[in-house]
Amino acid sequence: MHSLELLIETPNMSSTDPFSMSSDLITELLRSMRLRGVQYRRIHAAAPYGLGFSDKSGHAYFHFVAAGSAVLRFEDGSMYELSAGNAVFIAHGAAHQLLSQAGAEVQDIDSAVAAPLGDTVCAVQVGQSTDPGDSALLFSGCMEFELGTLQGLGRLMPGVMLIDAGGQRYPGLMPILASMEREVSAARIGFAGILARLADVVAAMIVRGWVECACGNASGLVAALRDPRLAKALLALHQQPGRDWTVAELAALCNTSRSVFAERFQTTLGTPPLRYTTELRMRLASQWLTLERMPIEEVAQRLGYTSQAAFSRAFKRMTGDSPGASRRQRS
Known part of the structure; x- marks a missing residue:
């Protein structure tokens, strides 16, 4: 006991x-x-x-x-x-x-x-x-x-x-x-x-x-939270997930070179910066679609996609389901 x-x-x-x-x-x-x-x-x-x-x-x-x-x-x-x-x-x-x-x-x-x-x-x-x-x-x-x-x-x-x-x-x-x-x-x-x-x-x-x-625990996202150089970039990503970020822009926020930032991000979080950005968008999309019942068109717009079709393709590529199917399964 x-x-x-x-x-x-x-x-x-x-x-x-x-x-x-x-x-x-x-x-x-x-x-x-x-x-x-x-x-x-x-x-x-x-x-x-x-x-x-x-x-x-x-x-x-x-x-x-x-x-x-x-x-x-x-x-x-x-x-x-x-x-x-x-x-x-x-x-x-x-x-x-x-x-x-x-x-x-x-x-x-x-x-x-x-x-x-x-x-x-x-x-x-x-x-x-x-x-x-x-x-x-x-x-x-x-x-x-x-x-x-x-x-x-x-x-x-x-x-x-x-x-x-x-x-x-x-x-x-x-x-x-x-x-x-x-x-x-x-x-x-x-x-x-x-x-x-x-x-x-x-x-x-x-x-x-x-x-x-x-x-x-000092691995993954926890370690990134402890690292002020990465934390600044992560905060920007989470506050503006719909912005068309580049690795160079994120590196500039952390006052480091593009190559050093990309390597540090990959080593700490186990995924490249832009891949993390896409995964973040899809997690938010899933939440907005299923829990907040937000229209698909509005989700696409908030996440910076030029069209609902482009968003739907990205969502299915990452999750395996279309936005509509994901919402129905959760319901």
Whole structure:
């Protein structure tokens, strides 16, 4: 069983870190992230209990323990002890279970009897117990998680990120988690909608904290964020993806020669500058088409293509699908 304290890797926001010089780029990257809650549950579980959550690609799970305790278990057998005040963000939507103890019988959460509390929130009661000490009170969410231009960092993101409300490593989250605890426990009028919004904020802050500290990983886009010479070019690309950039223009922004810039970009990010630019455009296009339902013609115009046909050819060449087919598949 893993210890929660050993897993928390959140930044000390009062300290100076290597990312401070690239804060504008971090802001730009996070701007493209989309996190939208699709289903939330207020769960009152009496021991013994076991709740199974299925694998959901393109989604993330969020769990908050307001009272009691739980064991988080994944399919590979790894387990984590959770206590009151702990929050968990499962970025890749991996299948997992919440248990009162390791040997508890498991039922699929979707089969549990639920009472609607709002459009996306319901109340779930599992088991019966007269002893409050045998019960756990949790708030659970399943969210659409679209990384947008953070896609390169997404592959580096850990499968599970755990936050301890009693710790000092992420002080900005503590008041929000304390508010969630009060709302879950008191169940006052309108608490369901408030909890859903708070959960979205907490999840976004967890992702932001991970990007800012990068979990010590210095490869790919993370290394580029640390390099002020590359960060300037990346910021320009992300702010103006529709501009017809040349390698010489990007190198000039970084005050270096074209050849030195191109070599450094390729070595650090594993792809040439103009290839990265095209991939960035297609990630943005996919997000605008499927999540924001933007017309294809408008997407093409915003990304600098001279015609819808030219954009459609580029999109299919990069993704394998036409813009219209991609939108239909996502729907």
